[in-house]
Amino acid sequence: MGPTSILWGGLTLATGQDGPYRLTSLEGWEELPPARYDKQSRTNAHGAHPSRVFSDERLVIVEGFCWSATERDALLAQLQAATPFQDDEQPLTVTAAGRTLSASAQLLQARPMLLKGQWGIGRFGWLLQWRCPDPLRYGPPRTVATPLPAPGGGLQYNLYKTGFLDYGQPGTLGRVTLTNAGTAPAPILFGVRGGLEQGWEISAAGDRLRYVAPVPSGQVIEVDTAVGTVMVEGTASRRSSLVISDWLYVPRAAPDGTPGELTVQFTSLGGSRDPAAELSATSSDVYW
Numbered sequence: 001m002g003p004t005s006i007l008w009g010g011l012t013l014a015t016g017q018d019g020p021y022r023l024t025s026l027e028g029w030e031e032l033p034p035a036r037y038d039k040q041s042r043t044n045a046h047g048a049h050p051s052r053v054f055s056d057e058r059l060v061i062v063e064g065f066c067w068s069a070t071e072r073d074a075l076l077a078q079l080q081a082a083t084p085f086q087d088d089e090q091p092l093t094v095t096a097a098g099r100t101l102s103a104s105a106q107l108l109q110a111r112p113m114l115l116k117g118q119w120g121i122g123r124f125g126w127l128l129q130w131r132c133p134d135p136l137r138y139g140p141p142r143t144v145a146t147p148l149p150a151p152g153g154g155l156q157y158n159l160y161k162t163g164f165l166d167y168g169q170p171g172t173l174g175r176v177t178l179t180n181a182g183t184a185p186a187p188i189l190f191g192v193r194g195g196l197e198q199g200w201e202i203s204a205a206g207d208r209l210r211y212v213a214p215v216p217s218g219q220v221i222e223v224d225t226a227v228g229t230v231m232v233e234g235t236a237s238r239r240s241s242l243v244i245s246d247w248l249y250v251p252r253a254a255p256d257g258t259p260g261e262l263t264v265q266f267t268s269l270g271g272s273r274d275p276a277a278e279l280s281a282t283s284s285d286v287y288w
Contacts, residue, residue: 004023004026004094004095004096005018005023005094005095005096006023006026006062006092006093006094006095007091007092007093007094008082008083008090008092008093008105008107008128008130009082009083009090010082011078011079011082011083013062013064013128020066020068020071020075021064021066021075021079021126022064022065022066022067023062023063023064024063024064024065025061025062025063025064026060026061026062026094026096027060027061027062028058028059028060028061029058029060029094029096029137030096030097032055032288033055033056033057033058033059033132033135033288034055034056035053035054035055035056036053036054036055036056037051037052037053037054038051038052039051055135055288056135057131057132057133057134057135058103058131058132058135059108059129059130059131059132060092060103060105060129060130060131060132061127061128061129062127062128062129063125063126063127063128064125064126065123065124065125065126066079066123066124066126067121067122067123068122069121069122070122071122072119072122072123072124076112076124079110079112079126080110080112083107083110083128084107085107086106086107088106089104089105089106089133090104090105090106090107091103091104091105092104092105092130092132094137099139099287100139100140101137101138101139101287102137102138102139103132103134103135103136103137103138104132104133104134105130105131105132106130106131106133107128107129107130108129108130108131109127109128109129110126110127110128111126111127111128112124112125112126113125113126113127135288136184136286136287136288137286137287137288138284138285138286138287139181139182139284139285139286139287140284141282141283141284142178142282142283142284143280143281143282144176144177144178144280144281145176145278145279145280145281146172146173146174146175146176146266146278146279147172147174147275147277147278147279148172148174148266148267148268148273148274148275148277148278149172149173149174149266149267150172150174150273150275173265174265174266174267174279175263175264175265175266176263176264176266176279176281177261177262177263177264178250178261178262178263178264178281178283179250179259179260179261180250180251180252180253180259180260180261180262180283180284180285180286181253181257181259181260181285182252182253182284182285182286182287183252183253183286183287183288184252184286184287184288185249185250185251185252185260185286186249186250186252186260186283186284186285186286187224187225187226187247187249187283187286188225188248188249188250188264188281188282188283189222189223189224189225189226189281189282189283190202190209190222190223190224190225190279190280190281190282191220191221191222191278191279191280191281191282192211192215192220192221192222192223192266192277192278192279193215193218193219193220193276193277193278193279193280194214194215194216194217194218194219194220194221194274194276194277195214195215195216195217195218195272195274195276195277196214196215196268196269196272196274196277197214197268197270197272197274198212198214198268198269198270198272199211199212199213199214199215199241199268199269199270200215200266200267200268200269200277200279201244201266201267201268201269202223202248202264202265202266202279203264203265203267204248204262204263204264204265205262205263207246207247207248208244208246209223209242209244209245209246209247209248210242210243210244210269211223211230211238211241211242211243212241212243212269213238213241215277217274217276218276219232219233220232220233221238222234223242225247225248225249228245228247230242248262248264249262250262250283252286259285264279264281266279
């Protein structure tokens with residue numbers, strides 16, 4: 001296998017000589033996860049009816065070894081300290097094939113292999129297995145932001161008094177453009193900061209998110225299109241105030257590798273133009 005590294009709980013597993021935990025195999029990361037679908041056989045005919053295909057969870061298995069006559073016991077202890085059972089998910093980060101991607105995972109197995117003839121010379125193998133309930137793999141997040149649309153300054157009179165035409169301060173369009181180089185549509189985490197006296201709307205490609213409650217100056221409403229939540233300050237739900245909920249995603253890349261792109265427009269309801277109002281949008285490249 002090519003140069004690969006895995007980061008889990010502060011422990012780094014790597015191919016070659018890049019550290020004491022030497023990775024020899026990686027299974028379940030680059031391939032598609034198992035498919036799940038409803039099979040309905042055709043009556044009095046061959047085959048079955050088409051149905052939607054969903055992904056099941058992703059299972060990842062890695063194997064490797066440690067080899068150090070002087071550090072053997074410490075390496076085993078460090079491996080065991082980094083691989084206990086935990087109820088919550090933790091980030092599993094893999095660098096392979098020129099990409100660094102992460103998934104939320106739970107550890108299922110951590111098996112040291114202490115074999116006769118190898119343990120005595122300082123060598124032992126290990127196997128780790130994780131489940132990723134969300135099978136998608138995510139690149140590093142990127143955030144872009146914009147204020148509300150505002151007109152520019154226009155021509156400044158008297159003309160040419162400075163020797164050239166002065167068009168004043170440029171305006172803002174209230175737009176952000178998001179990209180996705182991955183193979184799956186990318187969800188977006190929006191943050192809308194007030195003041196917005198009558199609410200706001202986010203639109204893109206004919207879809208809209210419309211929020212009809214006031215947002216005081218400094219307050220932030222977070223909309224997560226991955227799970228369909230609307231939260232104020234990350235604590236209280238405001239889902240009932242979102243009267244139009246076309247959950248926006250950034251399209252996946254084209255077959256020729258051209259990144260998917262989504263341009264998002266930010267507007268206020270009622271036309272208020274508080275200069276403190278702002279839209280931020282966070283997304284990443286998302287891969288099957």
